[in-house]
Amino acid sequence: MAIERTGGVDAAIDGAARAMTAAAPPPSLRLAVSARVAVAPGLGLTAATWLGAASAALVVVVAAVLWMSGPSPVSTPDTGGMPVTTAATPAPVGAGAVATPEAVRAPTPARVVRRDSSVTQRPAARTVPPSTIEVTPVAIVPLSTEAVAVEPVPAPEAIEITPIAVAPLSIGVAGDALEE
Amino acid sequence: MTDDELIRLARAGDVGAFDQLVVRHQAAVFRATLAALRDRAEAEEAAQDALVRAWQRLGSFRGDATFRTWLLSIAWNRAMSRRRSLMAWFSRRAPLADADGVAEDRHGPLEMLRHRDLARHATVAIEALSPKLRDALLLAQSGDYGYNEVAAMLKVPVGTVKWRVSEARRQVRQRLAALGFVDGD
Numbered sequence: 001m002a003i004e005r006t007g008g009v010d011a012a013i014d015g016a017a018r019a020m021t022a023a024a025p026p027p028s029l030r031l032a033v034s035a036r037v038a039v040a041p042g043l044g045l046t047a048a049t050w051l052g053a054a055s056a057a058l059v060v061v062v063a064a065v066l067w068m069s070g071p072s073p074v075s076t077p078d079t080g081g082m083p084v085t086t087a088a089t090p091a092p093v094g095a096g097a098v099a100t101p102e103a104v105r106a107p108t109p110a111r112v113v114r115r116d117s118s119v120t121q122r123p124a125a126r127t128v129p130p131s132t133i134e135v136t137p138v139a140i141v142p143l144s145t146e147a148v149a150v151e152p153v154p155a156p157e158a159i160e161i162t163p164i165a166v167a168p169l170s171i172g173v174a175g176d177a178l179e180e
Numbered sequence: 181m182t183d184d185e186l187i188r189l190a191r192a193g194d195v196g197a198f199d200q201l202v203v204r205h206q207a208a209v210f211r212a213t214l215a216a217l218r219d220r221a222e223a224e225e226a227a228q229d230a231l232v233r234a235w236q237r238l239g240s241f242r243g244d245a246t247f248r249t250w251l252l253s254i255a256w257n258r259a260m261s262r263r264r265s266l267m268a269w270f271s272r273r274a275p276l277a278d279a280d281g282v283a284e285d286r287h288g289p290l291e292m293l294r295h296r297d298l299a300r301h302a303t304v305a306i307e308a309l310s311p312k313l314r315d316a317l318l319l320a321q322s323g324d325y326g327y328n329e330v331a332a333m334l335k336v337p338v339g340t341v342k343w344r345v346s347e348a349r350r351q352v353r354q355r356l357a358a359l360g361f362v363d364g365d
Contacts, residue, residue, distance in 0.1 A: 009298070009363050013352050016302035017321035020218070025210035029224055033202050033231045037195055040236060 183247045191238050198235055205248055206231070208324050209255040212333065215318040216259035217266075218307075226262045230255035249332045252325070256333035298361050305355040309348050316344035317352075 181200070189197035209230055214223040234241075234251050241250055306314060319330045320341065331338045356362075 009302075009353055009356055009361055010349065012298045012302045012356075012361070013306070013349055014321055016299050016306055017317050018323060019299075020303065020306065021211045021215045021318050021322040021324075023211065023214055023220065025206045025227065026220070026224055029206055029210060029227055029231075030199070030202055032224075032228050033206075033235075034195070034199055036228065036232045037198060037235045040232065 184243075187238065187241065187247060190235070198238070201247070201251075202231055205251055208248065209251060211322050211324050212252055212255045212319065213259040215322060216256060216315060217263055222262060222266070223259070226259040227255060229262075230258040233258065245332060249329050252329055252333050253335075298356070301356055301359055301361065302352060305352040306348075308355065309351060313344050313348035313351065316341050317348035320345045 183201065183204070186197045186201050190201065206227065210223060210227045213226040213230065214220065217223045217226060230251070234254050237254075241247065245253075306317060309317065315334065316330065319325055319333065320327065325333070327338045327341050331341045334341060336344075
């Protein structure tokens with residue numbers, strides 16, 4: 001070390017500082033390290049430990065996702081965007097799936113389903129007990145192919161446009177103007 | 181057998197080779213953790229953690245620094261982590277070494293008393309330093325580490341270490357002077 005000792009006080013400081021760290025390692029240190037190293041043999045166990053922890057975390061995440069999502073939604077026949085009217089109680093807020101006979105016969109607990117905003121919103125289904133189902137058939141009016149009478153629109157009167165006389169631009173420089 | 185040879189064997193899974201490395205460097209590791217934690221039990225646990233971590237991370241040792249420097253850096257980091265987690269480590273620290281041991285036997289009874297008093301006050305003054313200054317002073321004065329190793333442990337330039345040691349000594353001298361201890365006493 002390049003630290004100088006210049007006198008009694010400095011020597012005391014050096015001695016005190018050295019005494020504060022002058023301690024032999026306890027014999028138990030080596031034994032404890034050997035025991036821990038034997039239990040944790042290097043990178044192999046570390047990698048295995050990490051792998052195990054990651055696997056456990058993955059299982060927890062998957063279980064949480066499955067628990068949050070519940071059973072997969074039942075696919076419904078296309079109703080052409082027309083609401084299915086049922087005489088029933090209103091659907092819970094957030095229920096977006098259209099009620100189907102299967103769903104009506106076997107009602108599932110109310111659940112908030114997150115939907116893609118790009119998907120066209122459909123009217124909320126109404127779930128009722130099976131004994132009170134009353135489905136009203138939907139009447140679809142066929143398209144009419146008859147010609148539509150259109151009144152002729154009078155054409156506007158012709159507008160007379162007078163051309164505007166535009167003087168040609170003159171290009172010159174300041175010097176030319178001065179000379180003239 | 182050199183450290184490099186032992187490291188090569190230890191990397192291959194030779195626990196005995198790593199034990200030889202522990203035997204060689206455990207004292208330096210323990211003193212470093214002791215300087216940081218000021219408590220033997222805490223220092224021993226930190227040294228254990230450091231050595232086990234070194235074993236687990238032996239594959240990442242690239243040899244940019246010496247194995248000893250690399251090991252001391254791990255030890256210091258473990259000690260710092262433990263020190264941060266000890267909310268009241270200042271209040272729990274126990275006196276490590278009997279400052280009376282600094283006195284030398286060649287002095288007479290009166291001189292020994294004066295030396296004991298000076299050493300005791302020097303210890304108290306060192307304890308009162310800021311952690312940065314105290315760490316630098318204790319590591320530098322321990323006699324175990326060069327400035328380069330201290331700089332690697334503290335993650336500061338060598339010049340910063342030297343300044344901290346000098347400043348620490350100046351502050352301790354100042355405190356001792358206020359108590360009447362000046363050179364020439």
